[in-house]
Amino acid sequence: MKLVVFGLSISSSWGNGHATIWRSLCAALRQRGHSVVFFERDVPYYANTRDLFELPDNHLVLYEKWEDIASKAARELDDAEVGMVTSYCPDALPATQVLLNSAAELRCFYDLDTPITLDRLTRQLPVEYMGERKLRDFDLVLSYAGGPALVELKSMLGARKTAALYGSVDPALHYPVAPEDRFRADLSYLGTASPDRLDALRELFIEPARRRSGLRFLIGGSMYDDTFPWQPNISHIDHVPTAAHPAFYCSSRLTLNVTRQPMASNGYCPSGRLFEAAACGSAIITDVWPGLEEFFEPGKELLVARTAQDVLDALDEPPEVLQKIGFAARERVLKQHTGAHRALDLENIFHSLISQPAGDRGAVPMQEVS
Numbered sequence: 001m002k003l004v005v006f007g008l009s010i011s012s013s014w015g016n017g018h019a020t021i022w023r024s025l026c027a028a029l030r031q032r033g034h035s036v037v038f039f040e041r042d043v044p045y046y047a048n049t050r051d052l053f054e055l056p057d058n059h060l061v062l063y064e065k066w067e068d069i070a071s072k073a074a075r076e077l078d079d080a081e082v083g084m085v086t087s088y089c090p091d092a093l094p095a096t097q098v099l100l101n102s103a104a105e106l107r108c109f110y111d112l113d114t115p116i117t118l119d120r121l122t123r124q125l126p127v128e129y130m131g132e133r134k135l136r137d138f139d140l141v142l143s144y145a146g147g148p149a150l151v152e153l154k155s156m157l158g159a160r161k162t163a164a165l166y167g168s169v170d171p172a173l174h175y176p177v178a179p180e181d182r183f184r185a186d187l188s189y190l191g192t193a194s195p196d197r198l199d200a201l202r203e204l205f206i207e208p209a210r211r212r213s214g215l216r217f218l219i220g221g222s223m224y225d226d227t228f229p230w231q232p233n234i235s236h237i238d239h240v241p242t243a244a245h246p247a248f249y250c251s252s253r254l255t256l257n258v259t260r261q262p263m264a265s266n267g268y269c270p271s272g273r274l275f276e277a278a279a280c281g282s283a284i285i286t287d288v289w290p291g292l293e294e295f296f297e298p299g300k301e302l303l304v305a306r307t308a309q310d311v312l313d314a315l316d317e318p319p320e321v322l323q324k325i326g327f328a329a330r331e332r333v334l335k336q337h338t339g340a341h342r343a344l345d346l347e348n349i350f351h352s353l354i355s356q357p358a359g360d361r362g363a364v365p366m367q368e369v370s
Contacts (some may be wrong), residue, residue: 001081003029004037004104006073006095008088008112011053011060013048013242016192017167017272018088018112020242024053024170024339025346030057032343037061037076038133039069051241066091070098077102082350084108085129087117092129100137105354108136110152110165114145115262115269118152125177135159140353142346143163147268163349165182166295167272168342171236171334174246174279183244183251185218186315187285189258190240190273192249193223196261200287201231205256205307208315209234215315220248249282252313253322254303257286275337278302278329283322285314295337296321301329 010026013019026036035058040046042062042307054060063069073095077083083104085095087276099107108317109321111117135141135157143149146164153159186242189205191197209217209231217233220240230236249255255277263269267290274295286292286303302325303314 001034001036001347002037002079003082003084003156004039004080005084006039006088006089006091006099007084007086008090009040009046010038011040011051011062012049013051014266018086019052020276021112021167021272023242024168024173025342026055026058027170027172028339028343029346030169031340032347034343034347035059039063039065039073039091039095041192041304043090049239051243066094070094073098074102077104080104081354082106082108082233085145087111087113087129088207089129093131096131096137104174106139106350107137108140108142109135109159110142110144112144113237114143115266116147116260118149118156118163118266121156130157140349142349145263145266145269147266149266149268150212155163160351164268165342165346165349166370167270167275168337168339169272169275169279169333170339171279173242174276176281176330177246179249179251180247181251183218183220183248184216185235185252186212187254187256187311188218188220188248188252190220190245190260190277191271192221194260197258199261200258200264202257202284203308204287204305204311206231206234207312211308211312212315218252223292246277246280249277249280253283253319254285255282256305256311257284257302259287259289259342267291268294270295277335278326278333278337281326283326284329285311296329296332301325301332307361 008018010019010022029036037059039061042064063082083099085092117127134157141153141159141162142165150162153162206229208228213233218235220237222239257274286302288304288306296302305311
């Protein structure tokens with residue numbers, strides 16, 4: 001199949017989780033014989049932090065203005081099996097119009113931020129990547145979140161057919177490596193600063209650091225400033241390139257996963273960082289959210305924390321216990337959560353719909369791919 005995507009960014013992993021997801025998925029689709037054309041607006045923020053310049057055996061189209069590539073987008077879609085617009089695509093509205101008018105066999109929307117989308121709609125805030133008709137005109141709506149989000153996409157946004165397509169990891173890029181001194185810590189956290197993660201970070205990262213002044217804590221991620229409640233034993237690295245993620249995870253005794261509040265409330269929405277750390281064999285401690293056990297077994301493949309004391313108890317575990325948990329998480333990821341698994345899911349979803357007449361696609365029962 002040929003897949004044409006209009007997305008946020010695949011060329012820069014700075015400050016967004018979309019890039020690494022797409023890189024893993026594109027690599028796996030390529031290995032299965034499919035091709036991807038990815039359209040990305042060349043904005044300065046990502047241009048200045050670009051860490052990918054081409055898609056091997058696929059095609060990355062960087063552009064400054066939609067008008068510059070509108071005709072090319074139409075041509076690429078006309079011989080594509082699948083056209084796709086994603087959440088936070090800066091040109092989602094014109095891209096949607098071109099897609100709906102194209103000869104693409106399947107017209108798809110992929111919301112990689114479903115709980116954020118639904119939260120904004122509930123609070124009557126604008127969602128810039130959707131037009132007045134919301135998702136009614138797409139043959140398929142893919143969602144990064146499963147569970148109740150799939151129902152709400154249909155009831156709130158008019159989606160006719162929904163399926164979950166969770167994050168994944170490329171095991172060729174994320175695997176156990178030797179620790180590096182620059183990343184050494186007792187507890188690490190990798191993530192961009194976000195107000196809706198702050199309460200959880202206060203409880204699960206800041207408070208443990210305050211109570212254990214003799215331990216070292218490390219944050220990797222952008223957009224933190226002087227208003228963040230820093231402690232003397234917390235170090236900060238403004239940006240950790242994707243290539244350095246394995247060393248970051250493998251250099252700490254324990255790494256923390258904190259989920260954005262809308263995603264935690266919805267549940268069934270594992271962060272890409274969770275799969276990355278697991279693939280590296282790192283011992284993970286995570287906040288708790290509905291559906292977590294669908295992806296990892298708490299107590300065996302990762303640890304869960306509701307309070308600062310839970311984190312401190314985990315830090316007191318013997319090294320061999322944490323090592324065993326990290327190995328179990330890596331084994332689970334390699335069995336179920338790689339880009340190859342998601343590519344096969346995506347292929348099966350697409351084939352099931354492309355084989356049906358266009359008029360029948362809306363009648364297909366809802367399904368969730370886990």
